[in-house]
Amino acid sequence: MGKYFGTDGFRGEANVTLTVEDAFKVGRFLGWYYGQRKKGDVCRIVIGKDTRRSSYMFEYSLVAGLTASGADAYLLHVTTTPSVSYVVRTEDFDCGIMISASHNPYYDNGIKVINGNGEKLEESVIVEIEKYLDGETPEIPLAKRDKIGRTVDFAAGRNRYIGYLISIATRSFKNKKVALDCANGSASAIAKNVFDALGAETHVISNSPDGLNINTKCGSTHIEVLQEFVKEIGADVGFAYDGDADRCIAVDENGNVVDGDVIMFVCGKYMKEQGALKNNKVVTTIMSNFGLYKALDREGIGYEKTAVGDKYVYENMVTYGNCLGGEQSGHIIFSKHATTGDGILTSLKVMEVMLEKKESLAKLASEIEIYPQVLKNVRVKDKAAAQDDAVVKAEVSRVTEALGDSGRILLRQSGTEPVVRVMVEAADLETCEKHVDQVIEVMKQQGHIL
Template sequence: MSRTLFGTDGVRGRANAHPMTAEMALKLGAAAGRYFRRDGKSGHRVVIGKDTRLSGYMFENALTAGLTSTGMNVLLLGPVPTPAVGYLTTSMRADVGIMISASHNPHEDNGIKFFGPDGYKLSDEAEAEIETLVANGVEPAVAANIGRARRIDDGRFRYVERAKASFPTHLRLKGLKVVIDCANGAAYRTAPEVLWELGAEVIPLGVTPDGLNINKGCGSTHPEAAAEAVVAHGADVGISLDGDADRLMIIDETGNVADGDQIMALMASRWAEEGRLRGGALVATVMSNLGLERFLQGRGLRLERTPVGDRYVVERMRAGGFNLGGEQSGHIVFTDYATTGDGLIAALQFLAGMAETGKPASALSKSFDRVPQLLRNVRYDEGATPLETLTVQKAIAAAEARLDGNGRLLIRKSGTEPLIRVMAESEDATLMETVVGSVVEAVEASA
């Protein structure tokens, strides 16, 4: 079965435009309710979390209507990080979890992500079945079997305790001055609370959400805000989360930014030394830098690559029995502690390294020299298929031929935005610029 509504991370788009309309959210809620209540019995429940976008109210109500119409009982968590929904789905014995968020995107966008009863994101097959139910329509429950909805006031506190439990019990953050940028998003209360409770001196940024300022000039896509604060306050380290707090960037005491590849390199090497890295491998996507792969090989470790999307990373981790993976963009997955990318737990693992070794952030946040990498995004009109045109395919083939033996080229369609991402890696900067430019030019002409 094919999927047209679902991308690499749920259903996503501009709020109040297809597919992110209240009508579609109601249909998705009803379809998910029918899918997870196929036995026809009562007592099924779903937890719903959201970030701080203004449109979250609309989608929360529409999903609730659709779900309760099929007999599902809805537990509303309010603003919580995406990983909190994965955790609370299992903790509260729910049949499904839903997160309303467009992650690092601006406030105009929103999305709907589904988690199964095991706390993991749904498979492609499950999403395709839900799409089929959306297309065919769902028979509602009889009046006596309509579900109920209630607010859960302590969801974020339960997640706070879960996150703290991932931090070694013999360590404290006393003496560390930490800048935490919450992107005016879902972790605007939980992240500062966790750091303060563990003993850090906390300098919070991005903790005044107004529904419209999520990710605006702050967070993991704009780490310069936290970098400036680190330098200005003489902080030991900075942490930049995104809007739903499932990804992060680390800023050292000098203001330099470390991406997900550097954080994963640190954790893989530390865990391998401690005998904690299962399978002798790190799972990452095709976007991760070639320098990371070489770093791991030098330590007798493997890099297992997957398609882009933390759900594909997690699927490979589960299939291979691995416990560490993630994305260059800052999704870091520790399956010992969480079922999905968790920016706060990843930050705590980095801070634990600082507390345990006494080393500054700058000594831990750069494990390898990156192979020069160039990424350009080309926006295209909805409905266009530039990658299927002959001119673009010829340009890609020619670029790959020129790079042969001198780097690698990756062309992919974004699963969350109407973008074609053109990325190349090579020690030859001129060659890299040339091949990326040739493909971008061809895509722009066909977009």
């Protein structure tokens, strides 16, 4: 990770950690960098944004930077992160930018940069952007006269993405009652259109964004709202997205949560049955649940474990040719169709399994038993110092020994916040809570907690 760019872009509170000046300079650099590679041709960069009030501010600032460096900026307007990735790789753009802080509160925002292949930007380019932000490189020349860039309305690109999603479905959704929670975010502009076009009886909540309500008591991080809604209307299934719709958490017909681990199991087993699971492997992260691995072992499906972040999941998939991977949080990648996590695509693939196997999501999910898990986010003065403290590490070792083969403990630094995550899986919640609190208490005694 870089100084400014974490695992999911440059993210922070708008005009505090991430300012309009930062966005302008990112635009200046990207317009210049990709323009140099065009060798005389005009650089084309596409921009999408979520529904935060500050997204408009950052959009205009990025556009000013890009055009000042001679690039043409194409605006998708409010759209999802995976739609930007799709448009970049299918419409021959030099790169894409998504303005979003994903599942964070409305006052945060972020800049995600996507390369010409529709993948997250290479670390080598991120290093160069950060040097420019810190004034460590020569000033970039301003474009002049006919070399100044222009802005192009490109809502048509978003519409083509909607058509692409619809084309992926294998069957009509007719006679299926589907509930969607759009998190008052990017999915509000797309998800209902897709499900309606496929014939579903679509019921939507949290699809009235006002700039301040994105992710507020809704979406994949507040799944209890969708759980109640599914039960209230008697839906066959529900899907909740996050702010930029690259995540999906499902809810079965009984109101039970079906998270990313369960989705990977359900889809992975189905894909194996169809002969479509390349290498007979699912790519997970170190945060995936014990229960997922036990269920995959039972089905004779292999797995990989990566660092947390769909970026690392995708890197593994590309390197080894795996076709399904993701995170417990709902970032699921189907590499046949996408290069990033795509919440709406994930919901379509879950629908495919349900329809093709003629089984409810509850039945499909009943074949995996998820271990109780407690995860607590601890705000600390220094993430590395807290995690590497010898006394803290000794306490983690004691917990590991106490759990034996019946559970595990994991400490990891957040890629976007001053937080260390402490997670324990065990046979019961009481044991999980006890061991998590043990470690947090030691961190507190060592003076790491804010």
